[in-house]
Every structure is written in C-alpha cells, then in structure tokens.
C-alpha cells in the first residue's frame with residue numbers, strides 16, 4: 652500500500668489520523684512495530700461503530716438478493732431417463748446373451764484330449 656501523505660503539514664513527534672483528520676501527538680496512537688498506527692486511540696475505539704454502518708448496508712443488500720431469489724421458483728430437477736452406466740449394463744447383458752448363444756453345450760467332463768499320449772508310468 653502506498654504511503655499516504657497528510658493533507659496538512661504535521662509537526663515532528665505528531666502523527667496524522669486519517670479518520671478524524673487531525674494531527675495528534677504520537678502518544679495518542681497505539682504503537683505497531685515501534686511506529687504510531689493510524690487511526691488514533693479514540694478513533695480505534697469507535698471502529699466497531701463506524702463498521703456497523705457499512706455492515707448494515709451490506710446486510711440490507713444481502714436481504715435484497717435473498718428476497719429476489721426467494722420469489723423465483725426452484726427449477727425442476729433433471730432426472731435422467733436411465734441410471735448412470737445403464738447403457739453399459741444393457742450392452743453387457745446383450746454381450747452375455749450372445750456369448751451364451753455361441754457357447755457349445757458342455758461335453759462329457761472326462762473326455763480324453765487328442766494328441767500324443769505319454770507312456771504309462773509305473774509306480
């Protein structure tokens with residue numbers, strides 16, 4: 652933040668309060684990092700009162716916004732025709748039916764495999 656220049660000349664040992672707009676002795680200010688901090692002690696005590704006016708304005712504006720949105724009806728919720736991933740679920744169902752159709756009926760469980768056979772092992 653740029654340094655503010657007081658509109659009136661300030662004597663050494665004095666400090667300018669930008670709230671009450673008067674140069675005051677440094678003892679009338681709270682010290683912050685060894686320097687007098689603006690505003691002066693009297694104005695700093697009145698700070699909440701000064702802020703209350705702004706907060707009231709802000710609250711008034713918020714009430715106005717709330718009343719505007721309260722009058723507006725809520726939009727209808729958009730309900731999807733299908734549940735999420737339903738397309739995938741239907742596709743998977745179709746694929747499983749296709750696979751089931753292609754699959755041969757199970758043969759005898761102990762059907763010998765074709766190919767070279769190993770000589771019988773003797774125990």
Ligand SMILES: [Zn+2]
Nearest residue numbers: 668671691694
């Ligand atoms: Zn002041």
